Amino acid sequence: MAKKTYDLLFKLLLIGDSGVGKTCILFRFSDNHFTTTFISTIGIDFKIKTVELRGKKIKLQIWDTAGQERFHTITTSYYRGAMGIMLVYDITNEKTFDDIVKWLRNIDEHANEDVEKMILGNKCDMEEKRVVSKERGEAIAREHGIRFMETSAKANINIDRAFSELAEAILDKTSGREADADHARIAVERRPSRAPPTRACCT
Amino acid sequence: MGLHKARIRAFEDILEEDSTIDMVTLRSLAFNGIPDDKGLRSLVWRILLNYLPSDKNSWQSTLTEKRNLYKHYIDEIIVSPGGETDHPLNNSPDSSWSTYFKDNEVLLQIDKDVRRLCPDISFFQNATEFPCHKVVYSGGAKRLHKRVEQSVLKFSTLERRGLGVAKLSDESRRSDSTQSGDYAPLHEGREAHWEVVERMLFLYAKLNPGQGYVQGMNEIIGPIYHTFAIDPNKEYRMNAEPDCFFCFTNLMAEIRDFFIRTLDESDSGINYVMGKLSDCLKKFDPVVWDLLEKQELKPQYYSFRWLTLLLSQEFALPDVERIWDSIFADSDRFEFFIYICCAMILLVRQELLNGDFASNVKLLQNFPPMDVSLILNKAVEISLAA
Numbered sequence: 001m002a003k004k005t006y007d008l009l010f011k012l013l014l015i016g017d018s019g020v021g022k023t024c025i026l027f028r029f030s031d032n033h034f035t036t037t038f039i040s041t042i043g044i045d046f047k048i049k050t051v052e053l054r055g056k057k058i059k060l061q062i063w064d065t066a067g068q069e070r071f072h073t074i075t076t077s078y079y080r081g082a083m084g085i086m087l088v089y090d091i092t093n094e095k096t097f098d099d100i101v102k103w104l105r106n107i108d109e110h111a112n113e114d115v116e117k118m119i120l121g122n123k124c125d126m127e128e129k130r131v132v133s134k135e136r137g138e139a140i141a142r143e144h145g146i147r148f149m150e151t152s153a154k155a156n157i158n159i160d161r162a163f164s165e166l167a168e169a170i171l172d173k174t175s176g177r178e179a180d181a182d183h184a185r186i187a188v189e190r191r192p193s194r195a196p197p198t199r200a201c202c203t
Numbered sequence: 204m205g206l207h208k209a210r211i212r213a214f215e216d217i218l219e220e221d222s223t224i225d226m227v228t229l230r231s232l233a234f235n236g237i238p239d240d241k242g243l244r245s246l247v248w249r250i251l252l253n254y255l256p257s258d259k260n261s262w263q264s265t266l267t268e269k270r271n272l273y274k275h276y277i278d279e280i281i282v283s284p285g286g287e288t289d290h291p292l293n294n295s296p297d298s299s300w301s302t303y304f305k306d307n308e309v310l311l312q313i314d315k316d317v318r319r320l321c322p323d324i325s326f327f328q329n330a331t332e333f334p335c336h337k338v339v340y341s342g343g344a345k346r347l348h349k350r351v352e353q354s355v356l357k358f359s360t361l362e363r364r365g366l367g368v369a370k371l372s373d374e375s376r377r378s379d380s381t382q383s384g385d386y387a388p389l390h391e392g393r394e395a396h397w398e399v400v401e402r403m404l405f406l407y408a409k410l411n412p413g414q415g416y417v418q419g420m421n422e423i424i425g426p427i428y429h430t431f432a433i434d435p436n437k438e439y440r441m442n443a444e445p446d447c448f449f450c451f452t453n454l455m456a457e458i459r460d461f462f463i464r465t466l467d468e469s470d471s472g473i474n475y476v477m478g479k480l481s482d483c484l485k486k487f488d489p490v491v492w493d494l495l496e497k498q499e500l501k502p503q504y505y506s507f508r509w510l511t512l513l514l515s516q517e518f519a520l521p522d523v524e525r526i527w528d529s530i531f532a533d534s535d536r537f538e539f540f541i542y543i544c545c546a547m548i549l550l551v552r553q554e555l556l557n558g559d560f561a562s563n564v565k566l567l568q569n570f571p572p573m574d575v576s577l578i579l580n581k582a583v584e585i586s587l588a589a
């Protein structure tokens with residue numbers, strides 16, 4: 001068995017309507033290439049990339065999903081284990097943006113409650129075809145308290161940044177949780193001496 | 204060379220029989236691979252997919268009838284909406300416009316997918332020799348991709364000329380071809396093969412409303428159409444579209460349950476078939492099965508796509524066609540297909556045993572290029588032991 005070459009393993013998931021560029025984003029991130037010659041994703045695809053954050057080697061295990069409704073039973077089974085989810089829409093296609101709400105509902109139904117989310121408006125190099133303004137993207141992200149970024153897999157805009165911000169948010173949460181856990185333990189240990197015996201007065 | 208010629212001869216002998224084709228012999232020949240020569244695959248697939256009956260006497264009438272039927276489909280289904288009393292803002296559910304807009308949602312998905320069909324070969328981007336005249340000379344009105352081109356109005360600018368004369372100048376079209384890569388629509392009078400595939404899939408979705416279009420169907424129809432459209436026999440090549448449509452419809456009748464979500468759990472659904480593959484692996488290589496189980500590498504991570512698409516995304520087109528010879532020749536479809544998938548796993552068992560979860564998912568999702576005869580021979584071995 002291979003030796004562990006990383007400190008932490010984060011599982012990420014890419015979701016969004018078909019054709020918004022999920023596979024291209026992932027390919028840009030993992031192989032630093034762009035090509036328009038992608039076949040459509042059927043079911044679920046998978047890539048690995050190790051990044052370094054705050055001196056920690058983090059292995060990102062990224063699942064790329066098919067956009068069409070038919071595949072949801074297959075793809076939603078991946079939501080549960082995901083620590084971070086990227087919701088992608090296409091800034092040149094109104095419907096893919098409208099559907100973000102639907103995807104958010106999917107996350108609520110199937111993912112862990114504390115999953116880190118990020119909305120990406122992809123294809124931002126195609127300014128002349130834009131139909132969804134950056135402001136609308138920001139607004140929906142703000143409304144749901146989610147991070148937001150416009151990206152272009154083609155022009156390599158914000159792709160690395162998106163993944164490292166998402167990873168960093170998960171890292172924050174992970175170390176935060178460790179600290180919280182310590183706190184909790186201390187608090188529990190102290191409680192007996194501080195907590196008044198509530199029933200004492202009644203007896 | 205002598206052997207190859209002998210194989211061609213064997214096929215020709217069977218196909219040249221006077222009246223009824225000996226299906227048992229034809230199946231066993233096709234099972235070992237149909238030669239690429241003389242349009243043999245194109246003809247034999249038509250027979251194996253139950254489009255052409257074994258009785259040769261009825262071939263001509265079958266072909267004439269089906270090809271005419273397909274023409275009717277085009278006339279009835281590929282239409283522009285409207286009429287004297289109807290208009291796009293008509294709210295009535297009976298309005299032809301309401302159907303038109305609903306259909307366009309399906310069409311949008313088909314359009315996205317046919318423009319990414321087999322991108323590693325140029326075939327689908329090339330012009331067909333035999334475009335559908337009613338479509339290509341309709342001034343764009345019957346071009347399906349035209350219906351789903353993104354709204355142009357937002358980018359149009361009003362040009363004022365003189366008093367109150369306004370003209371919308373359409374500026375968005377210039378970037379159309381850059382967006383779709385090389386899958387650019389062709390000019391009036393011509394059409395690319397991907398446009399033909401788009402039409403067939405749209406007709407299929409309209410004629411099978413319970414199922415509609417599901418992503419991946421493009422990968423099933425692609426190899427059939429390619430095989431038919433390169434047939435050296437001109438009459439068959441000219442009718443690649445109608446013939447392919449009916450062969451695809453017949454094939455889908457056998458595998459359509461894989462594409463229907465509500466049937467996932469049924470005895471014909473995808474989960475059941477994935478389970479069958481898993482059982483097969485467990486029987487023939489319990490060690491590998493156990494390892495994948497321990498690594499929690501679930502069959503759906505790789506076999507969902509293998510099975511749904513009949514392996515069409517796992518291999519290069521010529522290899523897919525060779526594999527399909529054997530699958531189509533199997534009278535007990537899709538028993539042998541499961542063995543092929545199982546053989547693929549057995550052939551990379553050593554790598555799997557040395558790999559961790561991540562490298563094993565990668566390996567199975569990107570199956571290494573391999574001589575397909577190796578896989579097929581292994582599958583035969585399994586079938587004999589099963």
